[in-house]
Amino acid sequence: MDLMEYKAKELFESGGVPVQSFVHITARELEEKGDGILIEAARRIGYPAVVKAQVMTGGRGKAGGIRFAENDGELVKCAHDIIGMDIKGHKVRSIMIVGKAEVMREFYLSVMLDRITKCPMIIFSPSGGVDIEETAKSTPENILKTPVMPLSADMKGGVAPYHTSYIAGKISERYPDIPKTFQKELGDILNALYGLFIKNDCMLCEINPLALCKDESAENGMRLIALDGKVSIDDSAVKRQAWLADYASSMPRHPLTKEAELFNFLYIPCDGNGDIAVMSNGSGMLMSCIDMITREHIYVRAVLDLGGGATAERIKEAVRIILSDEDTHFLFINIFGGITRCDEVAGGIKLAYESGRLTKPVIIRFEGTNKAKGLDIISGIPGVAYADGLIEGVAKLKEEAASYEHIDR
Amino acid sequence: MSILIDKNTRLIVQGITGREGTFHTEQMLEYGTHVVAGVTPGKGGMEVLGVPVFNTVREAAEKTGANASVIFVPAAHMMSGALESIDAGIPLVITIAEHVPVHDMMRVYHYARLKNTRVIGPNSFGIISPGKSKAGFMAHRIFMPGSVGLMSRSATNCYETVFMLTNAGIGQSTCVGIGGDMIAGSSFSDILPLFEEDDETKVIVMIGEIGGNEEELAAVLIKKRITKPVIALIAGKNAPKGRSMGHAGAIVSADGTGSADSKIRALSEAGVIIADSTADIVSCVKKQLLSE
Numbered sequence: 001m002d003l004m005e006y007k008a009k010e011l012f013e014s015g016g017v018p019v020q021s022f023v024h025i026t027a028r029e030l031e032e033k034g035d036g037i038l039i040e041a042a043r044r045i046g047y048p049a050v051v052k053a054q055v056m057t058g059g060r061g062k063a064g065g066i067r068f069a070e071n072d073g074e075l076v077k078c079a080h081d082i083i084g085m086d087i088k089g090h091k092v093r094s095i096m097i098v099g100k101a102e103v104m105r106e107f108y109l110s111v112m113l114d115r116i117t118k119c120p121m122i123i124f125s126p127s128g129g130v131d132i133e134e135t136a137k138s139t140p141e142n143i144l145k146t147p148v149m150p151l152s153a154d155m156k157g158g159v160a161p162y163h164t165s166y167i168a169g170k171i172s173e174r175y176p177d178i179p180k181t182f183q184k185e186l187g188d189i190l191n192a193l194y195g196l197f198i199k200n201d202c203m204l205c206e207i208n209p210l211a212l213c214k215d216e217s218a219e220n221g222m223r224l225i226a227l228d229g230k231v232s233i234d235d236s237a238v239k240r241q242a243w244l245a246d247y248a249s250s251m252p253r254h255p256l257t258k259e260a261e262l263f264n265f266l267y268i269p270c271d272g273n274g275d276i277a278v279m280s281n282g283s284g285m286l287m288s289c290i291d292m293i294t295r296e297h298i299y300v301r302a303v304l305d306l307g308g309g310a311t312a313e314r315i316k317e318a319v320r321i322i323l324s325d326e327d328t329h330f331l332f333i334n335i336f337g338g339i340t341r342c343d344e345v346a347g348g349i350k351l352a353y354e355s356g357r358l359t360k361p362v363i364i365r366f367e368g369t370n371k372a373k374g375l376d377i378i379s380g381i382p383g384v385a386y387a388d389g390l391i392e393g394v395a396k397l398k399e400e401a402a403s404y405e406h407i408d409r
Numbered sequence: 410m411s412i413l414i415d416k417n418t419r420l421i422v423q424g425i426t427g428r429e430g431t432f433h434t435e436q437m438l439e440y441g442t443h444v445v446a447g448v449t450p451g452k453g454g455m456e457v458l459g460v461p462v463f464n465t466v467r468e469a470a471e472k473t474g475a476n477a478s479v480i481f482v483p484a485a486h487m488m489s490g491a492l493e494s495i496d497a498g499i500p501l502v503i504t505i506a507e508h509v510p511v512h513d514m515m516r517v518y519h520y521a522r523l524k525n526t527r528v529i530g531p532n533s534f535g536i537i538s539p540g541k542s543k544a545g546f547m548a549h550r551i552f553m554p555g556s557v558g559l560m561s562r563s564a565t566n567c568y569e570t571v572f573m574l575t576n577a578g579i580g581q582s583t584c585v586g587i588g589g590d591m592i593a594g595s596s597f598s599d600i601l602p603l604f605e606e607d608d609e610t611k612v613i614v615m616i617g618e619i620g621g622n623e624e625e626l627a628a629v630l631i632k633k634r635i636t637k638p639v640i641a642l643i644a645g646k647n648a649p650k651g652r653s654m655g656h657a658g659a660i661v662s663a664d665g666t667g668s669a670d671s672k673i674r675a676l677s678e679a680g681v682i683i684a685d686s687t688a689d690i691v692s693c694v695k696k697q698l699l700s701e
Contacts, residue, residue: 113511115591115621115658116666118518151519201512236484236657237510270649283589283655284563287618287645292686294647305655336569367572369548390569391688 001233004054006096007247008229015196017189017207019226021045022098024054027083035076041097042075048100051078055090058131063087068100093252101227105175106209108132109190111148111197113204113234119147120197122159122190124167126174128209144170148194159194161187178212179220189224201237206230256302256321263317266305274301275329276397277322281306281340289334292394298401301328310340315348320357330361332397334390337368344370346377353381361385361400365393411538411583412558412603412610413501413529414477418542419445421466421475421499423490424482425457433481433546434458440549442542445473467497477501479535479544487531488513495526503544504530504594511657514592521594528594532656533586534564545586555580557694558604560597561616562587562658566644566687570616573691579698582609589656591620597627605635612638612697614690615681619645620659620667628675640682640693643669 003011006024013019023041030037042049053065060066065087069075075097085092106128114121124144125135135142146163164187171178171186189210197205207226215223238244260267266283270290278293278300280286286303293300304322306315323331335345345366352358358381365387366374378384387393414420420437424430425447435458437444444460446469453464463469466478478494480487484506494502495517502521509531521528529536535545540554551568553575561567564586571581585600587593597615604610613635617624624643631639645659646669653660661667673683682697684690 113515113591118515118592120515149519150515151523198512201510203511234511236508237512240485240510266655268649268652268654280565282563282565283659284561284567284616284618284644285565285569287563287648287654287656287659288566288642288687290647291644295685300647303654336565336572367569368551389688390686 001235001238001244001248001251002056003231003233003247004056005052005228005230006054006094008231009226011196011200011231012207012226012229015199016192017196017226018224019229020098020101022096024094024096025079026094030079030083038075038079038097039072042069042072045097045099047071049075050098050100051075051082052096052098053082053085053087053092054094054096055087055092057088057090060087065092101211101225102214103209103211103227104214104222105178105212107171107211108135108208109193109210110204110206110208111194111202112206113202114147117147119149120194122146122148122163122167122194124170126171128211132208158198159191164190181220182212182224185224189226200231200241201234202231203234204230204232256325260304260318260321263314263321264307265318265321266307267302267321268305269302271299271301274299275327276300276332276401277302277304277325277328277330278332278334279304279306279318279322280334281308281310281336285334285336289332289390292390293332293397296394296398296401298397301325306340308340310344310348312344312347312351315345316351316355316357319349319352323357323360328360330363330400332393333362333364333366334393335364335366335368337366337370341369342366342371342374343377346374349384350377350381353384358383363387363393363396363400365390410607410609411541412600412607413527413536413583413585414538414542414544416541418477418544419443419473419475420542420544421446421448421469421473421478421494422460423448423466423478423480423494425449425460425462426452426455427481429546430481431457434460436546436549437543440543442544445475465497466493466499470497470499475499477503477544479503479505481505484509484531488517491517491528492520495521495524495528500526502526502528502594503533503535504528505533505535505546507532507589508657509590511591514590514594518592518594527599529585530588530594532590533588534567536583536585538583539581547584547586551575552584553580555582556609556611556698557581557614558583558607558610558612559614559616560585560587560600562589562593562618563616563644563656566616566642569687570614570690573688574694577691577695579691579694582607589618589658591658593623593658596623598623598630601627601630601635605637610637612640612694614694615639615641616690617641617643617672618656618659619643619648619661619669619672620653620656622666624672625675628679628681631676631681632679638682638697640684640690640697641676642684642687642690643672643676645669
């Protein structure tokens with residue numbers, strides 16, 4: 001699960017990573033309380049202020065989702081312009097108001113879970129503020145990767161002083177003008193970020209840019225601040241991160257994904273231009289099914305993973321859910337019956353038919369436990385065709401597709 | 410012969426008193442697996458299906474001479490269970506649960522390497538050496554003893570392949586569930602040398618999928634030191650971008666690492682036969698066995 005900037009910054013603040021003070025305002029709050037809450041926020045933040053769209057996608061700045069305001073009038077206008085905007089298909093439902101920082105230099109700093117080394121990996125780049133993937137492509141020498149062994153020799157795990165010292169050394173080489181006190185500040189931030197990463201089951205804790213900003217109140221007149229942040233939490237650990245519960249439930253999700261969850265199914269929207277839906281009992285099988293279908297130039301709109309052991313009653317619901325998308329024109333069901341029994345699958349389709357939910361043609365292929373019983377049950381249900389084997393199934397699908405104009409492209 | 414488990418395997422079931430643990434213990438006993446002990450903290454002294462239950466893995470191992478453990482506890486408790494088994498000196502630890510937090514598995518992975526323990530899984534169906542022993546939850550009726558060594562990140566793709574192999578009269582030496590998560594205790598490269606050394610295994614099948622670089626690492630190893638024919642299927646080429654399909658590990662990262670194309674290229678260059686469907690795996694295996 002990805003966190004929006006405001007949520008990432010709340011987390012940073014709680015863990016001792018320095019951020020500017022900010023105010024987060026949702027569309028609903030603005031509607032209910034009026035422009036007063038914007039003005040009130042500006043009193044706390046001061047001008048010039050920045051209004052930033054809170055969306056789960058990059059490229060906000062270019063899309064006009066980050067704007068500057070010098071006074072109340074501008075602030076109100078910016079806020080109303082940005083809320084409700086569409087940025088790459090994401091509707092802006094809230095904004096952050098934050099002071100404008102005087103940036104001297106921008107770095108990149110993150111801790112991510114690296115599946116190659118199977119360790120937390122510190123990634124630092126002296127060129128921050130841009131997409132790290134871009135830097136990796138254009139100037140790979142600007143990216144410094146440091147894996148941290150989670151069970152380290154000192155038995156504590158985590159960031160050691162030599163990790164920080166090495167990174168600080170690289171910065172001094174590049175920018176000799178940056179004072180030495182900076183090293184301690186960087187070390188503190190790195191430790192704080194790593195601590196957050198471990199404590200919160202993160203896949204990624206990214207500060208970009210980590211900015212060296214003018215600050216009269218600081219020693220040397222400058223300090224490091226996390227100006228933007230991206231945090232991603234392991235989906236398998238969301239449950240044990242109790243602080244995430246409200247945020248997680250407020251995230252907009254596909255209505256059919258939500259409905260499928262009620263029955264413990266996994267519904268995944270795939271190609272928005274696709275016409276067929278695929279249902280199966282296992283993610284590996286779904287993937288190989290999509291591969292075979294796509295090879296025939298048929299596009300999969302959505303898939304539903306039944307998991308193991310679904311009963312007829314639940315399969316009826318799965319059929320209803322997956323066919324309730326108007327733009328899904330037919331359904332391909334591929335079941336390998338181990339724990340899931342073929343007669344239960346067939347029974348579910350029969351129930352869906354009897355309750356009037358079998359609104360579109362179905363091609364079904366099943367194999368394994370109680371196959372013969374299953375075949376008996378589905379024979380004679382209008383609109384249901386049986387395929388013996390996955391290859392025959394895909395061939396039937398192709399015939400069906402050819403008779404349907406939108407598919408043949 | 411076979412790899413990892415056989416008639417001499419003396420298995421502990423961690424979480425034996427739970428619903429899943431009890432059900433699959435019964436299935437494993439029925440198959441002929443020597444389940445010698447169960448472990449559930451606080452339930453020591455009980456018996457489940459005639460199997461003695463202990464409070465700790467260490468005690469179970471001391472009293473029964475167990476040499477492998479399968480963990481049937483919920484994902485949230487997998488880490489403590491695995492660390493306990495590793496500490497007790499059990500050489501083979503099999504973890505079944507899906508949705509194990511990846512930070513937990515990261516610790517288990519490094520601790521196991523430190524202590525020289527082989528961990529299989531998580532999010533795995535386990536291991537089966539047909540006709541000898543099974544440690545896991547696979548529907549064992551479809552398996553048959555024979556000469557194909559199989560390892561798979563996906564359970565369903567493995568079942569489908571095994572079902573077709575068995576129907577074609579082709580048996581299996583051992584089938585290993587690598588698991589579908591981001592961090593697997595053992596990867597293809599850890600299992601390949603075992604199949605290479607196993608007299609019974611004539612052909613090796615690996616069912617990989619998008620995400621990570623384990624297939625690429627396997628390609629390097631195969632080129633260097635695997636002499637037996639290897640047949641591979643890579644699933645997920647057309648999976649929606651940036652979305653994991655239920656397997657937490659099946660996702661291509663933003664920099665392109667983990668794509669099906671990269672895996673297929675690396676494996677082809679290493680001389681691996683690429684199958685484009687589970688049915689195709691079976692035809693490739695047939696061809697290899699005939700040319701023996």
